[in-house]
Amino acid sequence: MAVFLMLYANHADAASWHAVQGDVIEVTLTGIDDTATLTCFGQQWPVKPIAGGGLRGWIGVDLKKKAGHYPIVWQGKKKYTDDLLVQAGSFRISRITVKKSMSQFDAKAVKRIHHDQKMLRQTYSMNVDASPEIKMNGLPVQGIVSTPFGAQRYVNGKAKSPHSGVDIAAAKGTPLLAPLGGKILLREAMFLNGNTVVIGHGNGLVSVYCHMNNFAVKQGEWIKTGQKLGTVGQTGRSTGPHVHWGVHFGTARVNPMSLLKGNAESPMADRPYKLKQSR
Numbered sequence: 001m002a003v004f005l006m007l008y009a010n011h012a013d014a015a016s017w018h019a020v021q022g023d024v025i026e027v028t029l030t031g032i033d034d035t036a037t038l039t040c041f042g043q044q045w046p047v048k049p050i051a052g053g054g055l056r057g058w059i060g061v062d063l064k065k066k067a068g069h070y071p072i073v074w075q076g077k078k079k080y081t082d083d084l085l086v087q088a089g090s091f092r093i094s095r096i097t098v099k100k101s102m103s104q105f106d107a108k109a110v111k112r113i114h115h116d117q118k119m120l121r122q123t124y125s126m127n128v129d130a131s132p133e134i135k136m137n138g139l140p141v142q143g144i145v146s147t148p149f150g151a152q153r154y155v156n157g158k159a160k161s162p163h164s165g166v167d168i169a170a171a172k173g174t175p176l177l178a179p180l181g182g183k184i185l186l187r188e189a190m191f192l193n194g195n196t197v198v199i200g201h202g203n204g205l206v207s208v209y210c211h212m213n214n215f216a217v218k219q220g221e222w223i224k225t226g227q228k229l230g231t232v233g234q235t236g237r238s239t240g241p242h243v244h245w246g247v248h249f250g251t252a253r254v255n256p257m258s259l260l261k262g263n264a265e266s267p268m269a270d271r272p273y274k275l276k277q278s279r
């Protein structure tokens, strides 16, 4: 009888999941009805049914999410609660020196920066009627990681916000490809970010590409995985040609590298995921 009770407890018992700040993690629960919802950090996350019954879901852990334990709640006909352990990331320190005009701003520049930030922020919650995969099919460009995700930045010695994307350095004019299809939510020349494209992929997943040389897509256009977005440049505040690749998932700023998958069928299969670190 004791053995039976133990097995029963195990079946309904909570699973333990583990993530580092900035990760997108995939969680599954077999046996739950496929109308169930997945909630973590006070918000709902996308789920898809898995073969044989049950659900697969994805949760984004913000770059600055406090380390600790958080409940993951699956609410179907029955309710299941899993445990998520978030650990602090080990992020690098990054120091750059830029011209005074790119570190101290007059009132006109400040106004423009705020306007840019507002436009960008609005795209994070735009509804996109698409439900593709959550995973990215490859890198937008081959190159060298010049500033990794999460780096604490100092510009001319002053502490700035942590780096919410990955900087990949490549020659000016190198084509930038969309790692996942979606809708172009924004195409804009910004003060700090330079020429910027934002793709909404559906499911609350949004990717951002900055400092581009030129654009090959229009705002409002639907694009396919592997389609050319434009080329690598050095527009905005940039110390060399590179793309800043950022991803928002739900309300979380996540590491694009945590979304990469191997997919031989993908039009981006020729882009390996191995990148050199600059330091």
Ligand SMILES: [Zn+2]
Pocket: 147, 163, 165, 166, 167, 243, 244, 245
């Ligand atoms: Zn960057």
